[in-house]
Amino acid sequence: MPPATTPDPAPSGTTPPGTTPPESSSPLQTVDRALQVLLSYSETRTEWGVFELAEEFGITKSTSQRLLAALAAQGFLAADPYTRRYHLGPAMWRMAALWERGGGLARLAEQVLADLAAATGRTASFTIPDGFHVRCIAAVDGEHGPVRSHPLVGDLYPAHAGATSRAYFAFLDPLARRNMLSGRPFARYTELTEVDEAGLDRLFDEAYRTGWAFSEGEYDSTTRAIAAPVLIGSNPVGSISVVEPKVFEYDDDLRDHVPALLDAAATLAGLLHRPPTPAQRDWRRGRSRAARP
Incomplete structure (x- = not known):
């Protein structure tokens, strides 16, 4: 019987066959x-x-x-x-600029707006901040048709008039909002437009307390709207609105759809922001461990 042989040791810097080197990765x-x-x-x-x-x-x-x-x-x-x-x-x-130029944010919002418009029968829109205004970048009409004869996308809404803008500005840091708006002249768009700073603060406080805003004819005398902020953490990045023309007769009240509005705002926030992974991969040990606070 031939004598037993011992396998040659692996060359320095290599790993024996059948074993996985530490830190190796595909x-x-x-x-x-x-x-x-x-x-x-x-x-x-x-x-x-x-x-x-x-x-x-x-x-x-x-x-x-x-x-x-x-x-x-x-x-x-x-x-x-x-x-x-x-x-x-x-x-x-x-990469972010390329995504935005390709309409990435609008397309992402449209997925949520389509469901909201179908659930409410009204026009659903998403706006983002633009100086002292919010600007509509996506809108989907419900079964009752468009709110206006022209598309909403591109429209600007001033900070002091209407639920759509209020839902965003109400959730800014109060000091930052005051520094932005204090002393500015506020145009009166309809007889219902609030142009007094103290009155505006009350409207902002109410929207912040309830988590949503309602308006009827403040900016456009022919429409009413409900709106909610899209929040990443505690910071607003825009607002979602449901808008209806006042000339239509509906079987329900617009404010009945606040729960659907809030759900849509939370859904869009979730699409825009991936929260921290609850457990991070320990690649060296091949298992997961809880993330540190």
């Missing part, structure tokens, strides 16, 4: 890691250091360095030359 896993790093940035987490990222995601410091450097090389991150910490880079702006 291309898909590498992509997942990079995306998780980008998604971890937020208003409260604006930069990462190599050691912090390694500790938070359960990877080695060398892997953390390679991830951050690779993302920086493509412009998704940028490194501060003095602190050596990484913040979001210009490629993120280019």
